[in-house]
Amino acid sequence: MAGRREQADGDSGTTSRLSRRGFFTGAAGGLAAGGLAGVGGTLAAGAVEGPGSSGQQSNSDLTYSFYGSGPQAGVRTPPQQYCVFMTFDLQIETARELQVLLATWSGAIDRLMSGKAIGSVEPSRSSAVPTDTGEAQELGPNGLTVTLGLGPGVFDKRFDLAAMKPALLADLPSLPSDQLRAELTGGDISLQACADHPQVAYHAIRDLARMARESVHTRWTVMGFGKASAGAGQKTPRNLLGFKDGTRNITEKSDYDDFVWLGKDAGWMAGGTYQIARKIQMNIEIWDADHIGDQQDVFGRTKHVGAPLTGKHEFDTPDFAKKKADGDPVIPATSHIALAAHENNDGIKILRRPYNYTDGISRFGQLDAGLLFMVYTNDPDNFSRLQRKLGASDRLNEYIGHIGSAVFAVPPAVKSGHYLAEELFG
Amino acid sequence: MAGRREQADGDSGTTSRLSRRGFFTGAAGGLAAGGLAGVGGTLAAGAVEGPGSSGQQSNSDLTYSFYGSGPQAGVRTPPQQYCVFMTFDLQIETARELQVLLATWSGAIDRLMSGKAIGSVEPSRSSAVPTDTGEAQELGPNGLTVTLGLGPGVFDKRFDLAAMKPALLADLPSLPSDQLRAELTGGDISLQACADHPQVAYHAIRDLARMARESVHTRWTVMGFGKASAGAGQKTPRNLLGFKDGTRNITEKSDYDDFVWLGKDAGWMAGGTYQIARKIQMNIEIWDADHIGDQQDVFGRTKHVGAPLTGKHEFDTPDFAKKKADGDPVIPATSHIALAAHENNDGIKILRRPYNYTDGISRFGQLDAGLLFMVYTNDPDNFSRLQRKLGASDRLNEYIGHIGSAVFAVPPAVKSGHYLAEELFG
Numbered sequence: 001m002a003g004r005r006e007q008a009d010g011d012s013g014t015t016s017r018l019s020r021r022g023f024f025t026g027a028a029g030g031l032a033a034g035g036l037a038g039v040g041g042t043l044a045a046g047a048v049e050g051p052g053s054s055g056q057q058s059n060s061d062l063t064y065s066f067y068g069s070g071p072q073a074g075v076r077t078p079p080q081q082y083c084v085f086m087t088f089d090l091q092i093e094t095a096r097e098l099q100v101l102l103a104t105w106s107g108a109i110d111r112l113m114s115g116k117a118i119g120s121v122e123p124s125r126s127s128a129v130p131t132d133t134g135e136a137q138e139l140g141p142n143g144l145t146v147t148l149g150l151g152p153g154v155f156d157k158r159f160d161l162a163a164m165k166p167a168l169l170a171d172l173p174s175l176p177s178d179q180l181r182a183e184l185t186g187g188d189i190s191l192q193a194c195a196d197h198p199q200v201a202y203h204a205i206r207d208l209a210r211m212a213r214e215s216v217h218t219r220w221t222v223m224g225f226g227k228a229s230a231g232a233g234q235k236t237p238r239n240l241l242g243f244k245d246g247t248r249n250i251t252e253k254s255d256y257d258d259f260v261w262l263g264k265d266a267g268w269m270a271g272g273t274y275q276i277a278r279k280i281q282m283n284i285e286i287w288d289a290d291h292i293g294d295q296q297d298v299f300g301r302t303k304h305v306g307a308p309l310t311g312k313h314e315f316d317t318p319d320f321a322k323k324k325a326d327g328d329p330v331i332p333a334t335s336h337i338a339l340a341a342h343e344n345n346d347g348i349k350i351l352r353r354p355y356n357y358t359d360g361i362s363r364f365g366q367l368d369a370g371l372l373f374m375v376y377t378n379d380p381d382n383f384s385r386l387q388r389k390l391g392a393s394d395r396l397n398e399y400i401g402h403i404g405s406a407v408f409a410v411p412p413a414v415k416s417g418h419y420l421a422e423e424l425f426g
Numbered sequence: 427m428a429g430r431r432e433q434a435d436g437d438s439g440t441t442s443r444l445s446r447r448g449f450f451t452g453a454a455g456g457l458a459a460g461g462l463a464g465v466g467g468t469l470a471a472g473a474v475e476g477p478g479s480s481g482q483q484s485n486s487d488l489t490y491s492f493y494g495s496g497p498q499a500g501v502r503t504p505p506q507q508y509c510v511f512m513t514f515d516l517q518i519e520t521a522r523e524l525q526v527l528l529a530t531w532s533g534a535i536d537r538l539m540s541g542k543a544i545g546s547v548e549p550s551r552s553s554a555v556p557t558d559t560g561e562a563q564e565l566g567p568n569g570l571t572v573t574l575g576l577g578p579g580v581f582d583k584r585f586d587l588a589a590m591k592p593a594l595l596a597d598l599p600s601l602p603s604d605q606l607r608a609e610l611t612g613g614d615i616s617l618q619a620c621a622d623h624p625q626v627a628y629h630a631i632r633d634l635a636r637m638a639r640e641s642v643h644t645r646w647t648v649m650g651f652g653k654a655s656a657g658a659g660q661k662t663p664r665n666l667l668g669f670k671d672g673t674r675n676i677t678e679k680s681d682y683d684d685f686v687w688l689g690k691d692a693g694w695m696a697g698g699t700y701q702i703a704r705k706i707q708m709n710i711e712i713w714d715a716d717h718i719g720d721q722q723d724v725f726g727r728t729k730h731v732g733a734p735l736t737g738k739h740e741f742d743t744p745d746f747a748k749k750k751a752d753g754d755p756v757i758p759a760t761s762h763i764a765l766a767a768h769e770n771n772d773g774i775k776i777l778r779r780p781y782n783y784t785d786g787i788s789r790f791g792q793l794d795a796g797l798l799f800m801v802y803t804n805d806p807d808n809f810s811r812l813q814r815k816l817g818a819s820d821r822l823n824e825y826i827g828h829i830g831s832a833v834f835a836v837p838p839a840v841k842s843g844h845y846l847a848e849e850l851f852g
Binding site for chain 2: 122138221222225237242284296
C-alpha cells in the first residue's frame with residue numbers, strides 16, 4: 001500500500017475538535033448558527049465556538065486561518081456549501097516573477113479568509129482604481145478557504161525549478177471514461193475557494209485573478225453550487241443523481257496521515273498533498289428515466305437511506321461477499337461502491353471533496369450539470385488506479401463522462417511572515 | 427401615470443408583518459435563524475416565527491404557502507438567496523393538455539414549497555422509475571417559492587385562448603442596449619424558483635421540467651447565485667459591479683398596489699402581475715479597470731456606503747437638483763439613479779428582484795457574469811419606458827448588455843383545490 005506518511009507538523013489537536021462537533025449534523029443547508037473554526041487552521045478571532053449560544057450568530061462569522069504550521073485550509077476543512085475552482089496559465093518568464101505572484105497572493109488570501117477586502121473598495125482619490133471589487137462587502141468571511149496548487153508546468157524549464165518538483169507530480173495518464181475537452185484541462189496554478197456564501201467564494205477568485213492579471217491567464221473554472229460530500233460531523237449531502245455521496249469518505253486522522261498528507265520524506269512538500277480536479281458531466285435526464293432497482297444496483301446503495309444493499313443504515317459496512325439465492329452478490333461487483341471500496345483495492349482510500357455544478361441547458365435542450373470532483377491524495381496514482389478500474393466496468397459510466405481534468409501539488413501552509421511555496425526560491 | 431389599481435383580494439395584513447421584521451437585517455448571507463413566513467402566502471405549519479427563539483432553527487425550515495387568495499409567492503416575498511429561472515416552449519396542441527399541465531404543475535409546486543418530494547424517491551417496486559429525483563431530500567423547504575408565468579404564446583391560435591389574453595401581455599418592443607441572443611429570449615411559460623439553498627431551487631425546476639417533458643421543451647435558463655436586491659427588512663446586497671443594488675426598490679404596500687398588482691379591471695388576472703426577465707451580461711473586467719470617481723458617477727452613488735452623491739447615508743433621498751460649483755449636477759444627469767428615479771419618470775416605479783449569475787469564463791478568457799434582472803410590474807410599458815431612457819444615455823451601458831429577454835403574465839394564487847390560471851378554461 002502506497003501512502004503511509006508521517007503526520008505533518010502542527011497537525012495535532014484538530015481531530016478531537018472535529019469529534020466534539022458531532023452535534024453539528026443538523027446543519028444541512030449551511031444555515032446552522034455556529035462555527036467549526038480551527039479545523040485545518042487556527043481558531044481566528046471573531047469565530048464563534050458553537051451553535052446555540054446565540055440565535056443571532058451564523059456561519060457568516062466563521063473564519064479559518066490562512067497562516068499555520070499544518071496543511072493549507074480547504075482540504076480537511078469540513079466542506080463549505082459552495083466552491084469556485086479555477087486554473088491559470090502562467091504568463092511570466094522568471095522565477096522572481098513567480099515568487100512575487102505567490103507572495104502577493106498569499107497576503108491577499110490571508111486578508112480574504114479573514115473577511116477583509118484585499119484593498120480599498122472606495123479609494124479617496126477619485127482617479128484611483130479600486131483594488132477590491134467590493135461585491136463581498138458586508139457578507140462576512142463565511143468560512144472562506146482558498147487553497148493554492150502548483151501544476152506540473154511550474155516545474156518545467158521556464159523557472160529553473162525542475163529539481164524542486166514534487167516527486168509524484170505529473171499529468172494524469174489517459175484513463176478509461178475520459179472524454180476530456182482540451183479547454184477544460186490542465187493549468188499551471190489552481191485556486192479552490194470554498195465558502196458558505198457563493199458570492200464570497202466568487203469574489204475571492206475574481207479578485208485574486210484580477211490582481212494577477214499581468215501574470216496569469218484564466219484557463220478553466222467550475223462553480224460548485226452545493227457540496228456533494230460531507231466532512232466529519234456533517235450530514236451526507238446528495239449528488240445530482242439523487243444519491244448520498246461520500247458516506248465512506250475519509251474522516252479519521254489515521255487515514256489522513258496514511259492517504260492524504262505528505263510526510264517528511266517529501267522535503268519541502270511535507271505536510272502538503274496532491275489535488276486532482278475532475279469535471280464530471282452527468283447525463284441526468286437519462287439517469288432520471290432509469291428504474292429504481294437499476295439505480296440502486298449502479299450505486300450499490302438504497303436511494304433514500306443510502307444504506308449499502310446488504311444493510312439497513314447509511315453507515316453499515318457493505319458486505320461484498322453476501323450472495324443472493326441465485327449466487328450473485330447482493331451488491332453487484334460492477335456497482336460503484338464495490339469497485340471503489342478500499343476492501344477491494346488493497347486498502348486504498350482517497351479524500352473526496354466534490355461539489356455539484358450546473359452549466360444550464362445543453363445545445364440539445366437537456367440539463368447540463370454534474371460534479372466538480374475534487375480529490376486530495378498523497379499519491380495521485382491511487383486515484384488513477386481507482387479510476388482505471390471504475391472507468392473499465394463501473395455501471396455509472398453510462399450516465400457520466402469525465403470532461404475536465406488537472407493535477408496539482410498543494411504545498412503546506414506557512415507561518416505568518418512567509419508565503420506559499422517559499423522554499424522553492426530558497 | 428399608468429398603474430393605479432385596486433388591491434387584490436387577500437392582500438391585506440402582510441405589509442405590517444413585513445415591518446415587524448425589521449430586526450431581520452442581520453441576515454445577509456441568508457444564514458439567520460428564523461422565518462419570514464406568511465409574506466406573499468399564508469403562514470404554513472412548521473415555519474418558525476422569528477430569530478432568536480432557538481439557536482437550532484434555521485432558514486431551512488422556512489415555508490411559504492402555494493395556495494392563498496393573494497398574488498403568487500415569489501413576487502413580494504423577501505428575496506431568497508438563490509434563484510433558478512427557466513422558460514419553456516409548449517409542445518402540446520390542445521387547451522385540454524394545457525389545462526392538465528397547469529393542474530399537474532400546481533399540485534407539484536404545492537408539494538415542493540411544503541418541502542415534500544413531488545413523488546416517490548425510492549419506489550418499492552424495483553422496476554418503477556422514481557417520480558422525484560431525490561437531490562433535495564433532507565434539505566428542507568428553505569423558503570422555496572415557485573412562480574409561474576404565461577407568455578404571449580399561450581394566447582395564440584393553438585389553444586383558442588386569445589379572448590382571455592391579459593390586456594398588456596405582448597412581446598417587449600426593441601429597446602436600445604438590446605444585444606439579444608435568440609436562444610435566450612421568449613418562452614410560452616416561465617418558472618422562477620427561489621430558495622435559500624440553491625439545490626432546493628434547482629431540484630424544483632428540474633423535477634417540474636421532468637414531469638412535464640412530454641408537454642414542454644426547455645428554452646433558456648439562468649441560475650442566480652446570490653440575490654442582488656433586498657426586500658423589506660433585508661440589508662441591501664451588492665451586484666457584481668460591487669455596488670449596492672435596489673436601495674430605492676418598492677417596499678410600501680401603496681407602491682405594490684400602484685405599480686405591481688393588477689386590479690379588478692384585469693378580470694381573471696386581478697391580483698396578478700407581469701414578469702419581465704432580462705439576462706444582463708456585465709463586462710466586469712472592463713468595469714474593474716475603471717477609476718472610483720467614474721464608477722460612482724456612473725451609478726450616482728458612493729461605492730462603500732451606497733449613499734447618493736448628494737448624501738451621506740444609503741437611504742438619503744437623492745437631490746437631483748443640487749449643483750456643483752461649476753454648475754453641473756452633483757449626481758450626473760446620465761447616472762443610473764438619475765435616469766431611473768421615479769422623480770424623473772412621471773413617478774413610475776418597478777419592482778426589481780434581481781440575482782447575480784456567472785457562466786464561468788467567456789471564449790475570450792474573461793469572467794462571464796452578470797445579472798438576472800427579474801422585474802414585476804402591472805404595466806410592462808413602464809419597464810420599456812425606463813429602459814428606453816436608460817438604454818439611450820445610461821453611462822452603465824458601456825459595461826452591460828441585455829442578452830436575454832422575455833415577458834410573462836403571472837396569474838394570481840389560487841385556493842386549495844384549484845390550479846393556476848384555471849379561469850382560462852372556465
